[in-house]
Each structure stands twice: as structure tokens, then as C-alpha cells.
Amino acid sequence: VILINGEQRSQLDVADRGLHYGDGVFETIAVRDGKPQLWQAHMARLTEGCARLKIAEPDQQLLLNEAQQLCDDSDSAVLKIIVTRGVGGRGYRAPTTQEPTRIVANYPWPEYADDNTPYRLQFCHTPLGHNPALAGIKHLNRLEQVLARNEWSDDTIHEGLMSDCDGNVIEGVSSNLFAVRGGALLTPDVSRCGISGVMRGKVLMLAKELGIPFTITTIHRDEIVGMDGLFITNSILGIRPVAQLEQTRYRENAITTRLVEALPFALEEMA
Amino acid sequence: VILINGEQRSQLDVADRGLHYGDGVFETIAVRDGKPQLWQAHMARLTEGCARLKIAEPDQQLLLNEAQQLCDDSDSAVLKIIVTRGVGGRGYRAPTTQEPTRIVANYPWPEYADDNTPYRLQFCHTPLGHNPALAGIKHLNRLEQVLARNEWSDDTIHEGLMSDCDGNVIEGVSSNLFAVRGGALLTPDVSRCGISGVMRGKVLMLAKELGIPFTITTIHRDEIVGMDGLFITNSILGIRPVAQLEQTRYRENAITTRLVEALPFALEEMA
Numbered sequence: 145v146i147l148i149n150g151e152q153r154s155q156l157d158v159a160d161r162g163l164h165y166g167d168g169v170f171e172t173i174a175v176r177d178g179k180p181q182l183w184q185a186h187m188a189r190l191t192e193g194c195a196r197l198k199i200a201e202p203d204q205q206l207l208l209n210e211a212q213q214l215c216d217d218s219d220s221a222v223l224k225i226i227v228t229r230g231v232g233g234r235g236y237r238a239p240t241t242q243e244p245t246r247i248v249a250n251y252p253w254p255e256y257a258d259d260n261t262p263y264r265l266q267f268c269h270t271p272l273g274h275n276p277a278l279a280g281i282k283h284l285n286r287l288e289q290v291l292a293r294n295e296w297s298d299d300t301i302h303e304g305l306m307s308d309c310d311g312n313v314i315e316g317v318s319s320n321l322f323a324v325r326g327g328a329l330l331t332p333d334v335s336r337c338g339i340s341g342v343m344r345g346k347v348l349m350l351a352k353e354l355g356i357p358f359t360i361t362t363i364h365r366d367e368i369v370g371m372d373g374l375f376i377t378n379s380i381l382g383i384r385p386v387a388q389l390e391q392t393r394y395r396e397n398a399i400t401t402r403l404v405e406a407l408p409f410a411l412e413e414m415a
Numbered sequence: 416v417i418l419i420n421g422e423q424r425s426q427l428d429v430a431d432r433g434l435h436y437g438d439g440v441f442e443t444i445a446v447r448d449g450k451p452q453l454w455q456a457h458m459a460r461l462t463e464g465c466a467r468l469k470i471a472e473p474d475q476q477l478l479l480n481e482a483q484q485l486c487d488d489s490d491s492a493v494l495k496i497i498v499t500r501g502v503g504g505r506g507y508r509a510p511t512t513q514e515p516t517r518i519v520a521n522y523p524w525p526e527y528a529d530d531n532t533p534y535r536l537q538f539c540h541t542p543l544g545h546n547p548a549l550a551g552i553k554h555l556n557r558l559e560q561v562l563a564r565n566e567w568s569d570d571t572i573h574e575g576l577m578s579d580c581d582g583n584v585i586e587g588v589s590s591n592l593f594a595v596r597g598g599a600l601l602t603p604d605v606s607r608c609g610i611s612g613v614m615r616g617k618v619l620m621l622a623k624e625l626g627i628p629f630t631i632t633t634i635h636r637d638e639i640v641g642m643d644g645l646f647i648t649n650s651i652l653g654i655r656p657v658a659q660l661e662q663t664r665y666r667e668n669a670i671t672t673r674l675v676e677a678l679p680f681a682l683e684e685m686a
Contacts, residue, residue, distance in 0.1 A: 273544030
């Protein structure tokens with residue numbers, strides 16, 4: 145079921161700039177027991193994305209009402225919210241009067257999210273281009289992720305890691321990456337490319353609360369082999385430990401275990 | 416008037432991957448006297464783009480029929496063709512059975528295209544990210560261009576020049592750039608970012624025919640001031656001389672004049 149500007153519809157105006165230029169942002173939100181999780185954090189990133197692209201942000205209460213309209217009380221689901229600059233003519237210039245399009249869609253909760261098997265990862269070849277103007281926000285220009293995700297079809301590979309043109313690992317195709325080394329947590333800087341994940345932010349807050357030292361830094365592809373442990377995060381998976389990346393196997397480690405155990409309580413408090 | 420998969424429609428399935436990821440390519444084609452110009456060259460780039468993104472390319476004769484269906488015999492118009500990977504579910508992975516969406520749309524011929532005033536340009540701040548996997552093709556991830564075009568609203572500025580993160584000038588927001596220096600033609604390399612314009616290709620062919628030496632090279636922003644002349648190209652403008660870039664004024668120069676004069680005949684032969 146999909147709501148476009150509040151109306152139940154399955155069709156969008158073909159002149160929408162979301163189609164022509166990817167001129168918009170989106171959020172992917174976990175819904176448990178009918179409640180959108182980490183709503184405030186998702187809305188904060190949506191606000192940031194709209195501000196960076198100079199798109200008028202839809203009213204958040206309106207979005208929440210529409211989200212709840214799509215979710216039954218007992219539902220687990222994945223909610224996708226898209227906000228575009230709206231309909232426009234030919235050409236990149238934004239129309240002087242903008243009427244943003246808001247799309248709220250409901251997808252089934254995926255089985256893989258409830259199964260806690262550690263993940264097997266590979267490196268992707270498709271690089272992430274540096275673009276500070278777009279880095280961090282969850283915009284609709286996602287061809288790099290599409291190309292990277294389509295590098296493999298082997299279902300025993302759960303996620304691919306993407307690097308920038310300098311060979312620094314930035315993130316997974318649809319997740320953020322964390323590494324554990326010498327009792328500390330590391331996660332790649334996403335100020336030149338990559339997405340600043342909502343779950344990444346929550347894990348950093350949790351690490352701080354638990355007194356686990358962490359650094360937001362540069363991690364070169366060649367350094368990954370030497371890490372004590374890896375995990376990935378996103379709003380649907382939460383924290384997912386990595387068992388294997390290419391030929392390197394990773395064992396359980398104390399920091400990851402502590403974070404995995406503490407996360408549900410932390411999310412409840414934040415909800 | 417717009418045809419979506421051959422049907423006259425104004426609405427697109429909201430699940431189209433063109434919207435969700437910018438997962439597709441497009442062409443902007445000049446139509447004069449009802450005839451799409453440089454059709455072969457546009458189709459060659461569309462083929463290249465679809466191949467790079469692994470999207471099944473629509474039949475070119477079908478696209479031509481649809482284009483002609485939209486254009487009267489006497490029309491000047493701008494034709495936009497969009498090809499997306501089609502409808503999909505949530506997630507970057509391409510559906511196993513792909514049914515690409517083709518959109519053929521007709522826009523009015525713009526007045527500025529027939530007025531030959533030399534252009535006034537500025538530098539844009541929004542950088543172009545390097546991404547060899549996407550460079551050259553005319554894909555639907557165009558947020559960099561949207562941000563760059565919205566850096567100015569002064570109508571006396573006709574075009575903005577975009578540079579990569581190293582400060583090398585790559586192209587205009589919706590055009591390619593050429594420079595003249597010491598009797599030779601230079602144009603930026605578009606193998607790491609930028610679009611390989613159809614008109615750019617034709618101008619390079621024309622330079623070769625006319626015996627004008629040319630180089631595809633790196634041009635740093637700081638070198639631009641020292642050029643003898645500049646012009647930009649695209650399918651709608653053809654060749655447009657640049658009179659001014661920021662505070663630097665450029666005079667008419669012999670090479671640009673020769674190319675401007677020879678272009679209409681060359682295009683007729685190529686048509």
C-alpha cells in the first residue's frame with residue numbers, strides 16, 4: 145500500500161524530478177508492533193537531507209500519521225518514505241514554486257532480519273565517488289549501490305563492502321561498517337561519500353554510554369584483514385556481526401557482543 | 416505529450432527503479448522539421464549506457480517510431496527519451512526478470528537555442544565526484560547538476576562550469592566545454608566524471624575533418640583564464656561561443672568561428 149501526497153495511489157506524475165534527476169531523499173524505517181522505530185532520528189536525517197538539497201520538508205506529524213495509516217498495531221514492516229522536489233519541466237533548474245512529493249510505502253518485514261546468522265561479506269569493485277555536497281544524506285542517486293549490489297548473485301554472500309577511489313572502505317551496499325581493533329571501535333568517515341546511517345549513529349551513542357572507545361576514521365581496504373572483528377548496521381538489521389569477509393574469518397569479540405546485547409534496551413529507551 | 420512503453424500516459428508506476436535509485440539513462444535530442452537530429456549518435460550512447468548498467472535496451476526502431484509519433488513534420492522540439500530498469504521491489508538488487516520502462520516525451524523548442532548571443536559563464540562550487548563506473552554515460556543520477564544549476568538565479572549567467580574535486584574543469588551543467596589555445600582545440604577528459612556529449616563527439620569529428628589539432632586532456636580551473644577562447648556544446652545549442660567567464664572576457668577566435676560555420680553542413684551530412 146502506497147500513499148502519494150496522502151492519497152492511496154500506485155502511479156506518480158512522470159514529470160516528477162525524483163525520476164528525472166533523483167532529485168530527492170528517502171528513509172527506510174523498521175516498524176515493530178505497528179510502531180516506526182527511531183522515528184526522531186530518521187526525521188532528523190530527512191530534515192538534514194531536505195536542507196542540503198533545498199527541498200521544503202513535509203510536515204513530520206503528517207508523515208507520522210500517514211505512516212501509521214499504513215501499519216496495523218501488530219505489524220512488523222519496512223516503511224519507505226521518499227520526498228522529492230516534485231514535478232518540474234525540462235532542465236536542472238528547480239521550479240520557482242516547489243511542491244514536494246511525499247511517498248509513504250509499506251513493505252513486508254524481511255525474514256533475514258530475524259535470523260541472527262553472522263554475515264558473509266565480499267568487497268565490491270564499484271567505487272564510491274567522493275562528493276562532499278551529497279555525502280552523508282540518503283538521496284535518490286543510488287546507481288553506485290545498484291551496480292555494487294549486482295556484482296554478486298551468490299545468496300551465501302550477504303553484503304558487499306564499497307570503497308572510495310583511494311581504496312578506503314566506506315560502507316556496505318545497504319549498511320554501515322564497524323571494525324573492532326585492540327579494544328576500540330572504528331567506523332569509516334562518511335563526510336566525502338557514504339551515508340550517515342541512523343543505526344550507525346545509535347551504535348556510536350551506545351558505545352559512548354558503555355564507555356567503549358571509538359574513532360570515526362579512514363580504514364583502508366588492506367587494513368581490514370587485521371581487524372579483530374567486524375559488524376555492519378542498518379535500521380532493519382540493527383547490528384549484524386560479520387563471520388567472514390572474502391577469505392578472512394572473524395571470531396566473536398567482546399565489544400561486538402556487548403553492543404549486540406545492549407542494543408535492544410538502548411533502542412527501547414530511544415524509541 | 417508523453418509515451419510510456421508506447422502508451423500515451425502522464426503517470427508512471429511509483430515502484431519504478433528510475434524513481435527509487437535513478438536506475439536508468441536518458442537522451443535529450445533536438446528535433447528540427449520533425450526529424451530527430453543525430454539519432455544514430457544518440458542511440459549509440461543509449462546503447463553504451465544500457466550496456467554499462469546492464470539494462471536491456473529497447474528496440475531502436477520502436478523508439479524512432481514513438482519519437483516520430485510525437486513530432487509533426489514542421490516541428491522544432493526537444494525530445495527526451497528515458498530508459499529505466501523498470502519496476503522493482505525494495506532493495507538495490509535488480510529483479511531477475513527485468514522489463515525496462517521507456518519514456519518518450521516532447522518539449523517545446525527553447526527560444527535561447529535560436530538566438531546566437533555568446534554566453535556568459537560562471538564557475539560552480541558543487542564538485543563532480545569521480546566515478547569511472549558511471550562516467551561518460553547520461554544516467555539519471557543528476558543531483559550534482561541540480562545543485563550546481565541552483566547556485567545561480569541571475570538570468571544573465573547562461574551556464575555554469577563544474578570541476579572535479581581536484582579542481583579540474585570537466586563540463587558545463589548541461590553542456591561540454593571546449594577551449595582554444597595556440598591554434599589547437601582542447602576538451603576535458605570525461606573518463607572519471609562528466610558526460611560524453613553527442614555534440615562533443617561531433618565537434619571532435621569535425622575538428623579532425625578540418626585538420627584542427629585537438630587534445631582530450633586535463634584542464635585545471637586556473638588554466639582557463641589563459642585560454643584564447645572557450646565554447647560549450649550540447650545537442651540543443653550546437654556550438655555556443657563564450658564571451659565571458661567570471662571576470663575574464665574572451666574574443667572571437669578563428670578556430671571557433673570555423674567550427675561554428677562548418678557545423679550545420681557537417682550535421683546535415685551526418686543526419
